[in-house]
Amino acid sequence: MAEYARDQQITLALSGASGAPYALALLQCLVKAGMQVHLLVSGAARVVLATEQGEQWPGKPELLAEYLCERYGAEPGQIRAYGKEEWFSPVASGSGAPRRMVICPCSMGTVASIASGASDNLxxxxxxxxxxEKGQLILVPRESPLSEIHLENLLKLARMGVTIMPAAPGFYHQPKTIDDLVDFMVARILDHLGVDQDLVSRWGYGANPGSKPEA
Known part of the structure; x- marks a missing residue:
């Protein structure tokens, strides 16, 4: 099993907001980029996966990691999954956690809990x-409309240095499919993580700034 340097590791969490396709596409891209992914999936996220994607993921973390590694062609150990109260996992401690984390999708309940420092689950x-630890945390919320409570919590986290990246795809790249809309958001997340991506061209490159580059 390969060992990954800390800068090759990312924590990816799925909570109960709508937006499962973003999470699946992001996971696939991170694996393709050679990153080790520490995966956390809430119970509500499993309901969303079943509702939006018709997917029933294995309940045990080790079986889930094995399933996803096979599905995305990952190396053994490249995807590691943990239970919601697995307090001895690397992500639970500043001495072992990756410096980068994305919660995609991120529910407003999760936003509120993080903003209050509740730490009731992993x-x-x-x-x-x-x-x-002054690392990089990206939250991808999907909620509309936003209440004053939501806005206050998001502002509180933004002032701490958390990146708030709502699941709001653009249309200037002339998307033709739902996958095109998903790719737009995933590309923006990867850009902020500093992970190379070829899903969407950056603005100002090519005749159509948002079109996929030619292979």
Whole structure:
């Protein structure tokens, strides 16, 4: 099993907001880029996966990691999954957690818990660790409309240095399919993580700034 340097590791968490296709596409891209992914999936996220994608993921973390590694052609150990109270996992401690974390999709309940420092489950604790260690935390919320409570919590986190990246795809790249809209958001997340991507061209490159580059 290969060992990954800390800068080759990312924590990816799925909470209960709508937006499962973003998470699946992001996971696939991270694996393709050679990153090791520490995966956290809430119970509500499993409901969303079943509702939006018709997917029933294995309940045990080790079986889930094995399933996803096979599905995405990952190396053994490239995807590691953890239970919601697996407090001895690397992501639960500043000495072992990756410096980068994305919660995609991110529910407003998760936003509120992180903003308050609740740390009642491993997703919340992992986010708390990244914040306290001055790492990079990206939240991809999908909610509309936003209440004053939501906005206050998001602003509080943004002032701490958390990147708030709502699931709001653009249309200037002239998307033809749902996958095109998903790719737009995933490309923006990867750009902020500093992970190379070829899903969407950057603005100002080529005749159509948002079109996919030729292979």
């Amino acid at each position: 997703i919340e604790r992992a986010a708390d660790v990244v914040i306290k």
